[in-house]
Amino acid sequence: MPSPRLLSLPLMLTLAAAACGGNKPATPSGQEQPKAAPIDPATVATIKGKVTLDGTPPANAAIKMNADPYCLTANKTPQTQETYMVGKSGELGNVFVYISDGLGDRTFDAPKDPVVIDQQNCRYHPHVMGLMVGQPLQILNSDSTLHNIHALPTKNAEFNTGQPIKGMKTDHVFTAAEQMVPFKCDVHGWMNAYAGVMSHPFFAITGDDGTFTIKGLPPGTYKLTAWHEKAGTQTADITLAAKDEKENNFTFKVPSS
Amino acid sequence: MLLHRYATFVAASTVLLIVAGGLVTSTGSGLSVPDWPTSYGWSMFTFPLKNMVGGIVYEHSHRLIASSVGVFTIALAVWLWRAEPRRWVRGLGFAALGAVVLQGVLGGVTVLFFLPTAVSTAHAGLAQIFFCLTVAIALVTSPGWRSAPANGWVDDPVLRRTATATTALVYAQILVGATMRHSDAGLAIPDFPLVFGGLVPPQWTPGIAIHYAHRIGALIVLAGISTTSGRVWSRHRNRTELRRPAGLLVALVLVQILLGGLIIWTRKDVAINTAHVITGALVLATSLVLTLRSYRTRFGDAVASTARAPRTLAPELDRSGARA
Numbered sequence: 001m002p003s004p005r006l007l008s009l010p011l012m013l014t015l016a017a018a019a020c021g022g023n024k025p026a027t028p029s030g031q032e033q034p035k036a037a038p039i040d041p042a043t044v045a046t047i048k049g050k051v052t053l054d055g056t057p058p059a060n061a062a063i064k065m066n067a068d069p070y071c072l073t074a075n076k077t078p079q080t081q082e083t084y085m086v087g088k089s090g091e092l093g094n095v096f097v098y099i100s101d102g103l104g105d106r107t108f109d110a111p112k113d114p115v116v117i118d119q120q121n122c123r124y125h126p127h128v129m130g131l132m133v134g135q136p137l138q139i140l141n142s143d144s145t146l147h148n149i150h151a152l153p154t155k156n157a158e159f160n161t162g163q164p165i166k167g168m169k170t171d172h173v174f175t176a177a178e179q180m181v182p183f184k185c186d187v188h189g190w191m192n193a194y195a196g197v198m199s200h201p202f203f204a205i206t207g208d209d210g211t212f213t214i215k216g217l218p219p220g221t222y223k224l225t226a227w228h229e230k231a232g233t234q235t236a237d238i239t240l241a242a243k244d245e246k247e248n249n250f251t252f253k254v255p256s257s
Numbered sequence: 258m259l260l261h262r263y264a265t266f267v268a269a270s271t272v273l274l275i276v277a278g279g280l281v282t283s284t285g286s287g288l289s290v291p292d293w294p295t296s297y298g299w300s301m302f303t304f305p306l307k308n309m310v311g312g313i314v315y316e317h318s319h320r321l322i323a324s325s326v327g328v329f330t331i332a333l334a335v336w337l338w339r340a341e342p343r344r345w346v347r348g349l350g351f352a353a354l355g356a357v358v359l360q361g362v363l364g365g366v367t368v369l370f371f372l373p374t375a376v377s378t379a380h381a382g383l384a385q386i387f388f389c390l391t392v393a394i395a396l397v398t399s400p401g402w403r404s405a406p407a408n409g410w411v412d413d414p415v416l417r418r419t420a421t422a423t424t425a426l427v428y429a430q431i432l433v434g435a436t437m438r439h440s441d442a443g444l445a446i447p448d449f450p451l452v453f454g455g456l457v458p459p460q461w462t463p464g465i466a467i468h469y470a471h472r473i474g475a476l477i478v479l480a481g482i483s484t485t486s487g488r489v490w491s492r493h494r495n496r497t498e499l500r501r502p503a504g505l506l507v508a509l510v511l512v513q514i515l516l517g518g519l520i521i522w523t524r525k526d527v528a529i530n531t532a533h534v535i536t537g538a539l540v541l542a543t544s545l546v547l548t549l550r551s552y553r554t555r556f557g558d559a560v561a562s563t564a565r566a567p568r569t570l571a572p573e574l575d576r577s578g579a580r581a
Binding site: 160 | 284285286287288289290291292297298308310311312313314316371
């Protein structure tokens with residue numbers, strides 16, 4: 001887990017505390033705010049859980065790749081959208097789970113290793129991803145066809161990058177936290193993906209079994225949010241003591257439309 | 258005659274260009290080629306054909322057709338400048354050239370800035386103006402325009418006013434439609450002919466408002482076309498040059514309203530959506546032709562006062578001896 005980095009300028013601390021809803025309000029005299037305690041690795045806690053879907057979702061839309069002969073031949077099996085990745089007992093995959101409040105004014109170094117989104121067989125891999133502000137997003141084209149990756153954020157700058165040659169890599173860095181940033185390929189209209197851009201490392205994406213684990217949290221009270229591209233967003237309050245390992249499950253209902 | 262045929266060819270090419278542009282928007286392919294004026298780094302004209310896949314088919318074809326129309330327009334402007342004796346017709350040629358250049362720049366700007374509604378709408382609106390210019394050039398270089406009928410030109414101030422107003426209304430309606438289209442409000446009202454089961458939306462959002470304005474606009478345009486065509490039918494039924502565009506206008510606007518309904522019922526089928534765009538352009542062009550013909554008697558005086566000898570060979574003009 002990245003080590004905490006404390007802001008050095010009092011003014012920035014004051015502004016950050018005000019913006020993030022820090023525990024203690026700014027004093028009228030403008031005195032320096034108490035900094036959040038550094039995270040003690042010996043006391044960190046863990047949140048685990050499972051996300052399930054209540055109800056029978058509609059079948060994922062079939063994808064017709066006739067628009068590009070390469071895509072057609074690259075996929076030997078019928079392709080569908082990844083809207084609902086649901087297990088036999090309703091386990092819901094591709095849910096982005098993250099701490100949405102409670103970290104105060106802590107700041108975290110972004111990893112230098114990039115998160116990779118691969119355009120392979122005319123699909124995005126992964127479909128849902130998470131990365132930190134300042135962490136490189138490496139966009140890779142593994143296909144022998146052209147792709148454009150078009151990000152449609154609301155807090156970051158929109159970008160649309162063409163990758164006409166197999167093996168091309170392009171790095172992009174987001175400058176603001178944002179959940180979630182949609183991606184699409186305008187060449188292949190069926191390609192879509194989502195990224196959660198975070199200011200901290202406490203997030204996870206559910207796998208096929210619907211489970212998630214968020215480790216390394218300092219003791220405290222948090223809001224835990226789960227996001228699904230169709231089922232929406234749910235939030236839970238959770239308080240962690242030192243070395244806690246708490247479970248918090250989410251159950252989404254199939255939207256009516 | 259050759260110049261008229263060429264101008265007609267340019268106008269017909271513009272119809273194809275508008276179809277291609279309509280397909281780009283209808284298929285959501287506007288950003289499938291992310292760079293401009295290059296295409297994925299290639300020059301527009303050296304972009305490999307094997308790479309024409311998915312949305313690129315629509316976007317790159319649109320660029321190629323637009324470039325071709327641009328070249329055709331340069332040739333038309335030069336031809337008019339060298340062979341056309343009427344200054345204002347030569348001016349139309351240069352106006353068309355300026356419009357097509359600006360149109361290309363707007364197309365590039367809208368790609369580079371991720372299709373902002375204002376720029377995309379301006380691109381759609383200027384496309385119609387350019388189309389009108391090519392249609393006007395084709396019309397005023399036609400033998401029918403230059404040869405006065407045996408019973409003279411129609412001089413009907415009421416028809417001139419209603420036809421002018423109708424053309425302006427059609428253009429305004431196209432702008433509203435383009436705004437709706439480029440702000441993704443085409444299905445903001447999901448039912449047709451009713452509006453959320455009634456006549457007025459029960460709630461208002463920008464999308465619903467622009468969509469509703471387009472529907473109300475359709476009724477206003479229908480009233481305008483009915484008035485103009487009714488005037489032609491009641492007063493000038495024996496005038497073929499007016500009766501034909503008036504009848505065509507009524508037919509086109511009815512088809513256009515049906516297409517508008519079909520867009521809702523089919524949830525924006527690509528072919529129907531595009532047909533709606535091009536039919537709108539044809540309604541505008543037909544209304545313009547009717548309007549210009551209603552003003553023909555005025556043009557006769559203007560032409561006579563500005564007539565001059567052609568700068569170069571223009572045998573078809575020389576032989577006819579006509580300068581009007």
